[in-house]
Amino acid sequence: MTSQFTPEQTKAIYNHNHDILVSASAGSGKTTVLIKRVIEMILADTSVKELLIVTFTEAAANEMKQRLISAIKDELKVNPTPELKEQLLLCEDANISTLHAFCLQVIKRFHYVIDQDRSFSLLTDDVQQQLLKEQTFDSVKKPLL
Template sequence: MIPEKPKGLQATPDQWKAIATRGNNLLVSASAGSGKTKVLVERILMHIQEGIDINELLVVTFTELAAKEMKERLRSKLEEAIEKSTDEVLQQRFAKQLQLIPSAMISTIHSFCMKVIRRYFYLAGIDPVFTMMDEIEGQLLQEKVWRALEEELLDQPEYEEVFATFSS
């Protein structure tokens, strides 16, 4: 059951549902400028107030800018909560969370996956000194694979029409 929205919290009914839903993972998906970052920051703050440390959460965004903005907004909200709170225990809890922000798993999906792979490379059978392929490397590899495929299949009549389509 979703609790009543606190007075003063600017959120639509759907936003409040996303903030207050508990007991399972949550995917927040909406268009740019619709308040996703605000919703996630409020959700994180509620988790903190409920006794969950920020480093126990995984918050994944699509851009580095969004992850950075979320951490900055969270820092600002925690500082504001420390100033407003009269509960010394809660103030200490918020202060502890401020210290945990740099190590919190608030990142892009790519960054999160890189951390997992770097930590567990041996389970995935990956070289521990792997690097991410950049766009140019990707284009070169694509070209290399295309040439190899072309050499292998070019002489086979059933693929002649396919190659004519792609090679023009």
């Protein structure tokens, strides 16, 4: 039912065959719109395996995955098809993550293409901050000439 959505949200849900970017303030319904769009795509025979859904925080990614699972369960109540049941099972391994986690996955998988050592690791914010402090203090300790 589209009556609960604004015209812009309805466009984001139902206009397919191209990528979209939804940018709006907190609490404006972005996740609801995205989940509805995904449900519509699944009902039109797109598999959850074919989708990449990225966000900026782990909390948001986890919430999206849980809301997608809930939405599929709700849809199953009115449309209990084997295909939809399969999509529910596929949600556990769906590509719903942070942008950083997705990029890390790509680098780990294709490290050899960019000549990256397979055993690389990411800096945590704390480690990065410590390294920057050390670098700054080292540069201050060195004579200018």
